[in-house]
Amino acid sequence: MNSRRRVNLIGLGVVATPALLIGAHLVQSVHTGRSEHRTFHLSQHGDDAEDGLSPSTAWRTLDRAEKAVLRPGDRLLLEGGSRFSGRVSIGPGEAGDAAVPVVIDSYGDGRATIEAVGDSAVAVYNTAGVEIRNLVLIGDEVAYDSAGGVRIYSDLPGDRKLDGVVVSDVDVTRFKVGVTLGASSNGTGFRNVTVRNSVLRGNKEAGLLTYGPPLDIAAPRYAHEAVTVSGVEVYDTLGDPDNHIRNTGSGIVFGSVDTGLIERSSAHDNGSVADAPEGPVGIWAYDSTSLVVQHNASYHNHTAGRLDGSGFDLDQNVTSSTVQYNLSYGNDGAGYMLYSGNKAGGHSGNTVRFNISSNDGRKLTRYGGISLDGIVSNAQIYHNTVIASANSVANAPAVRVKGVLSGITIRNNIFIADGVGLVASFEYSPAEVTFQGNNYHARSGPWGIGWGRAVHSNLASWRAATGQERVGSRNSGFAVDPQLAGGAELGPEAGRAVVPRVGSAVAGKALDLRGLFGIDPGPADYFGRPLSGAVLGAAQPQPQPR
Helix, strand or coil: CCCCCCCCCCCCCCCCCHHHCHHHCCCCCCCCCCCCCCEEEECCCCCCCCCCCCHHHCECCHHHHCCCCCCCCCEEEEECCCEEECCEEECCCCCCCCCCCEEEEEECCCCEEEECCCCCCEEEECCCCEEEEEEEEECCHHHHHHCEEEEEEECCCCCCEEEEEEEEEEEEECCCEEEEEEECCCCCEEEEEEEEEEEEECCCCEEEEECCCCCCCCCCCCCEEEEEEEEEEEECCCCCCCCCCCCCCEEEEEECEEEEEEECCEEECCCCCCCCCCCCEEEEEECEEEEEEECCEEECCCCCCCCCCEEEEECCCEECCEEECCEEECCCCCCEEEEECCCCCCCECCEEECCEEECCCCCCCCCCCEEEEEEEECCEEECCEEEEECCCCCCCCCEEECCEEECEEEECCEEEEECCCCEEECCCCCCCEEEECCEEEEEECCCCEEECCEEECCHHHHHHHHCCCEECCEECCECCCCCECCCHHHCCCCCCCCCEECCCCCCCCCCCHHHHHCCCCCCECCCCCECCCCCCCCCCCECCCC
């Protein structure tokens, strides 16, 4: 990534057009009492002349529903199995109470479908206290080029966070972005936002995107707080083949988030037509802090250009964040990437632990299973298992390290290579980049570590020449077969075993991170097994199956 990542906000609600001024509905609903919670219904067999307050008196069109002012606690229910043309919008003067949200939902059998016409299917503007659930949202040709399927946006002045938005059990397809959460004013945005149990497929530029104004590293202010993405699947986000300027084709993207969680989600088969100086990634973040990315799978993501196509990435200006318990495989680029081009120290304090990378770097040699690049400081990378294999296109190593780095520690990992190099790195002092307690195994082909202009054919040579793999006056690190024997939990696509056998050469050989370095390694290994002592790689040794 040679240029700073940015997102194109055109078409995602950065300008309040007259159509977005939703609070100016022409006609209020039949009941005017603010304390009474009302339920409105839409049916393809309804009648817009009715009051909408029951299935038997349901409205017929979204145009009629748009004229109702939805107050806290109101519900708008669309008949399951039916299709409605237009959009649902909630704006100033509507909703606004997270404890008593406005709910947009389906009723009856199945989910209702909203077919958007040149715009979003559901829009939330300058308000919150909204739940959107159990809907199928489909865009048209114009929406595919310009709109977010679910668009949540604020341009209120001042440092104001709107509280409470939930999007759940939706299927969103054929929009520019499936779900967007955005803001334009510094410090303004949303708080307590959840997107869960949803499928975002076949959208153009991203499955899920959060964004805000550019971050000032000297005085950081983030648009959004406490954002959770859970149980979301994103696939077939191909990217924009005509955009050769910035990245498109990503799965899940967090921008301008303070305290966020992405968990138990997947991003796969994205980015295949995206060709720009910066590329797409399955799951990544920029301009954010205090994120946790865990228990996700990111695989078979691509790029049509010469950059990215990676599984996971903590990118520009991400601080104090953790990537853990994830699976990455078969991506064009890196499995796990740390990158920033900001010289002001905007990428610091991040951790990558208990992750698995198998057969990443399938297209681009410039990456590895784990890659560090750009200007990155104070990162901890430990207890990961990385398996790199050669193919006819690229021979990416297990680890590639380059850029202006400081305070980087790489410990207790298992690095395995099949016909490719184990490590490819610029030359660093141990104060800049430290390798300690790792295992390096060449399953096939020669054993090799590239360090600056030198290539070392054994661990002792590398250690003696560089001071790496030493803890004080003691040697550390191994070059043995870890005897991996498990991995069935990963499914056939990963294609590699990741669990060392009990009694293997690496059992009981890991460094005590807590005792030696004051690092809390966490409670469990990749498979959720409570840690019993220090372990090498992502998984603790287990008995060999009989």
